[in-house]
Amino acid sequence: MSTKFLNRRDFMGQANCALISALPIMNTLLNLRLAGSAAAQNGPGDYKALVCLFLSGGNDSFNMLAPRGAAYQEYANIRQSIALPENQLLPINPTVDPGRPLGLHPALPGLQSLFESGKLAFVANVGTLVEHVTKNQYNAGQKLPLGLFSHSDQIEQWQTSIPDNRSGIGWGGRMADLLKSLNTENRFSMNISLDGSNVWQAGNTIAEYAIRETGADSMTGYNSAYIAGQSLTQIRSAALDSQMALEYQNIFQKSFAKSKKDATAAYDAFTAATTVTLPASVTWPSSRLADQLKMVAKTIAGRGNLGQRRNTFFINYGGFDHHSGLIANQAAMLPIVNDAVKAFYDTLVALGAENEVVLYSASDFGRTLTSNSQGSDHAWGGNQFVLGGQVKGKRIYGTYPDLYQDSLLDVGRGRLIPTTSVDEFFAEMALWLGVAKTDLPLVLPNISRFFNTTGSTPPVGFLL
Template identity: 45%
Template sequence: MKDSKKISRRKFMGQASCAAVGTLSLYSSVFNLGMANALATPNQDDDYKALVCVLLAGGNDSFNMLAPTNGHFYNDYKNTRANLALANNQLRKINFRDNDGRQFGLHPAMSDIQKLFNDKKIAMISNVGTLVEPITKSDYLNRSKRLPLGLLSHADQVMHWQTSMPHSRSARGWAGRIADIMNTQNENDRISMNISLSGSNIFQAGNKTHQYAIRSSERNGSVGIAPFESGEWYDKPLRKGIDSLLSQQYGNVFKQTFAQKTKTAHDNHEEFSQALEENGRISTNFGDSQFEQDMKMVARTVAARKKLGMKRQVFFVLYGGWDHHDNVLASQQEMLSTVSKGFGQFDKAMRELGTDNNVTTFLTSDFGRTLTSNGNGTDHAWGGNVMVMGGAVNGGRVYGKYPDIKLKSQFEVGGGIFVPTLSTDEYFAELSLWFGVAPSELETILPNLSNFHNVRSGDLPIGFMKKA
């Protein structure tokens, strides 16, 4: 056997630990979830819904992603953004006018998003941000209301977008809390309903659940133990030896727990890989970028949903590199093009699978960025714009109160920073209700929601999702 094929005890432990990241064993083997909360809305046998969270990590400059195009609205935008303003004839026009008479255009790199918006498959939501309670410009300047901890900080704000608990630094995410309630609705309790394409994250971590981590670079997503993956004859003795080690009973608690966890991870890997090999085929072509390939792997996992025994799934895809303190125009031209193509390809894949009404994709980011230029880029801010895609979306509209893009305006608090007019709680509550969370459970998932929305009203917080 060549040296390159040898595996040390330490290397095996490392590979086995990596594989174990992808298991939900904590859900079924550490906790007894047979009595999981029954208040989640029951689903039908043929029912399937999935949420796909796309995090643009670093803070997307979203007021160039969605910009005004007409009259004084565009002139204010141009004057305030100065050298960062996009030319009016470059903006991709969308068929919508808000109540103030404002018309909009999308970033020139977002041709797929433009078509999806005009086809009413995408909705834009304006000036969303982390909030503990409703706040005005005066409240902010006078510090008379509670503010999110670590405002303008990457570490805190990206955490708060994942937890929707900006009053604390929580290690549990709102999708994790959903999974704590709803995971038992799936036929398969071995693999989590929360699937991550970006490793461990707060968003999908619950009190009883963790994400199942996969990679688009793996043939069928799941990460296994190397000797079992090679299929080479010279690894056969090693595979046999590992099987023997994992099947033994150990007197030492740590050894026994490690062996059990590793075996469970390996079994789950085999199950997931086989499901995607047999049922995870799609014909839609995806680009070669990491983001597009991640979206392809999400689509393949959706294709294998029945084989995996899934009725509910939440996916997490992180696309990093959005902290554009400089070179924002060139960077966004490339990166928003990738986002647009990835969304367009994913929509085609969902239509191919007949699941476009069952899967909703939504955008998040750390925060918006300053309206004003720092020379060649922008700095950390607060409120920003996001988008939601899917057949269940009331698309073709811009929701929320899009602010006037000028300094000293109603929501601008200095330095080109906007106070959000919609909270992440309202945004996520509407997604949760569509997903099947019972109204009575919303405040468990989103503890500050009652500060913004009466959950007993029967109304949707914003209105961008179609009522079931």
């Protein structure tokens, strides 16, 4: 496959159209080579997909992954009324000692089994960072992400990996700009969203292809092939075809008509490729999240007919802003995550695709370790999980922090300075998907502040 290069003028034009306004980032990108870097690293028939499960609202992840044993009292002392009873925590046995015994929220037995089988890992105390920062620098207002503790700002930064500038371009989109040439089918994007428009998948030259948990979006009742015996479908389809066939005088109308025809053609192709029967050996739970992950599984099952070697998928499961009712709300919501993720991975195994897919969790931010009496408030560093056949699981990556009040990382109320940056977290997955180390700054403009792209060590180490 040939490698495509964009010259400075082409890339400037694309970036202007995408409304990137951060000049330092623009200069960085313009001075780097934009290359289809995956072509040299992977064989012609390989397939890889990255799934982002965004738990919006700010999941309280220190109740998702909590201390046990000798470290439990430290956790209980600071969490008070929102601490889980130690005997309810599901024990895990990491192959590398994280410095204290840990357990999972009692609603996560599926994640526990995936962890123990070596297919799931946690990355501890990860968050948005401009640079590594000390408590004194925080108190002086130095090196801090824009809008720290703000939902909208931190969601944007988790999806752009640019905490020191505003951007509408996501790191998943920038990654797709590099890798999209690996896909032979261009009627729909490499980036597929189950939650409509999002920043993560917006690139300079690419946007997301939005689908629903029932399949691709299109005009209701349209089928370009006309199904025999379905007169209502035929009437609707004929009417739409007639409208699209008109000889419009206005150039915008002509363009719009062509776009509609292209959209319906893409719909037909996508629907045909993803109309598959998943293995009956896996029982899927009943939830919207499960339906979304089931649709992702169907898309992956149809990968051979889609003409794509790389995909990203975006799923959003919201409602984690638990300022009150934390214990009850997590007890209701985390089983939905647990059951859907477990069914998804089991389906990948049944399809023989578990080594081709990585799923990771993300959220706005961690939450305060201290309680406001009913829940927890906005904070900074938190814990995330990553799942896949090529994940070096049964380990806690990064540094699980001390949880006592006023520790070196506690900037107030148990708001913890992250010890692993989102850049490092994301770089691990970008490299796995096929981005070359030398091209990482195109995807993650701040990566050199945290990771030596010319070295031999991985950013975090959780992928084979």
